[in-house]
Amino acid sequence: MNLFRAHVLVCGGTGCTSGGSSEIRARLEKELLAKGLDKEVKVVTTGCHGLCEMGPLVIVYPEGTMYTHVTPDDVPDIVNEHLYKGRIVERLLYKEPLTEEKVPHYGDLPFYQKQKRVVLQNCGYINPERIEEYIARGGYSALAKVLGEMTPEEVIAEVKKSGLRGRGGAGFPTGLKWEFCRKAAGEPKYVVCNGDEGDPGAFMDRSIMEGDPHRVLEGMIIGAYAIGASEGYIYVRAEYPLAVKRLRIAMKQAEELGLLGDNILGSSFSFRIHIKEGAGAFVCGEETALMASIMGQRGMPRPRPPFPANQGLWDKPTNINNVETWANIPDIILKGGDWFASMGTEKSKGTKVFALTGKVRNTGLVEVPMGITLREIIFDIGGGIPGGKKFKAVQIGGPSGGCLPESQLDLPVDYESLTGAGAIMGSGGLVVMDEDTCIVDVARFFLNFTRSESCGKCTPCREGIKRMLEILDRIVGGEGKMEDLDLLERTALVVKQSALCGLGQTAPNPILSTLRYFRDEYVAHIQDKRCPAGVCAALLVYRIKPELCRGCTACTKVCPVGAISGTRKEVHFIDPDKCIKCGACMERCPFGAIVRG
């Protein structure tokens, strides 16, 4: 066996792959061969490192040197300088945005320092397509412990002690859910992994399935043992082809080693997993709709009770947990429920993975202890708002969540405090917005999403969301009335209280939270016919400041509708009736004479 003195980790997450990481890998192998280093330097494709903003990423061990924005043409330098001569390629290092200081070591980045990686501990560190690396890192030891030393009841007791709550959004205690299903009458029993991540801007579950698929499988096998299930389903959307591929590879490897299938590790416990690819409907993330979809029916929710624990797949007891929930299980078993409960707040234990997107410097995937503040996530880890803009709001929990303003940034992140503030934990999407974002337009964006994704089964959701969207359309179109705000609020509450499933019940949250924190902006749209952020086209007026206009005629040449008149060296004028508010003139004007307001 060769001794590899260095490992070069190339990120193979979806972000870095689309940035060309497979070409980087091919080039690395070619250059290493050319230099005769192929027997001592190993190239490893890993899952997502989280710092997607800086991708494609390459990390060289044993030093732990991280290279950012790597292109195939940078590879010769990495091989000749770093791997051959031991000289770090300075120009590819991460640069601290504020101090411009270069950070050579991956662990020293502020982005990683405030994180606590439990679920993501292997993501970006191991090759997800090799079970050997997962096992070398202690993988499947929790399963061995469970089968060798613990009764199903003891497993459930440990999970209950940990205080783990569902990471899909609702936050139901996981141990309790398992207990209900274990005690329910009926055979066979099923466990389901919900990988139908559908919130715009969320990619936590995808990254876990892509970066450490065995962790999800191990969690499910342990859960099946505790509940007494013999069959499992992973419901993952077909838009996640890489996740599906890696899960299939992982399942095949686990079966070959006897960690999945009949008589796992020589015990009497047998368990099988099937993958069900979903067609990408948002409502299929709701558990009863998800089960309908697995059974080949149309993905529509049904009233609960009966709960899946009693009547789930094919009317048999079924336990459904989200990807991240399952991925937490192996460490809870290995390190104990007390260890897990030592992280987080009184009622929300452990860590949470967030997908950080929008107007923030370090977009990417972060895992933080519960109880951290939103300010720490956005400013310390996320690096703040780019381009010197001001923070305006953060949408947490996707289309079911709420929009929180600056005043709520010191809120500790846990299930109760977020619900109290009008948002929800949700699955963990965080969309950051700056001062150029119009809040009414944001609410409208999410409503438009839930309107398209509503399955249409119950009236409050089907009709209510559409009516609310019409009101928002009126407001951004400059035709809103003050009474609209009351009507909007009333409709939102009706839908929230009467819709059949979680999709409808939470769809009004973006409206309710923005009305609560940003009412002024709604009023500005209605009364002053003004969009403070300068986004809503119908409310914008472009005009030329006569004192600044030099009559250069540059604007008249770019105006696509001929709305600007004036002769050379004379002050120009924009005809508001002809103007389509495209903003081309403002961008073109060399004197800053055109203003929007």
Add this chain to the structure above:
Amino acid sequence: MTKLKSLDDLRRLREELQKEVEARQGGETQIIVGMGTCGIAAGAREVMTAILEELARRNIKATVLQTGCIGMCEKEPLVDVVRPGEKRITYGHVTPRDVPRIIGEHVVNGRIVEDLVVGRAN
């Protein structure tokens, strides 16, 4: 791979597989080879290869690093050995033939190979 039939099988497999990720965890002892132009010209590549072969043959866990020129070009190839909590010992004019001694004596047993030492530092 053969099916695992018991918990012990899994434990044994895990121990065997440790090498898979070892370089990413970093060994306790560091061996640093001077890979400046001077080092390479004096034969540092061959020394590096010999070190890797010897470590693999003896199944020893150590981190192998390279470094640039430190100014003692005259004495290249230079190899440093740093055992945890001990002084950094620099060996000079190292040839592939010296490698088994450095590893056997110093890396494994902690006995410095005095006749090759050209420097010591904290």
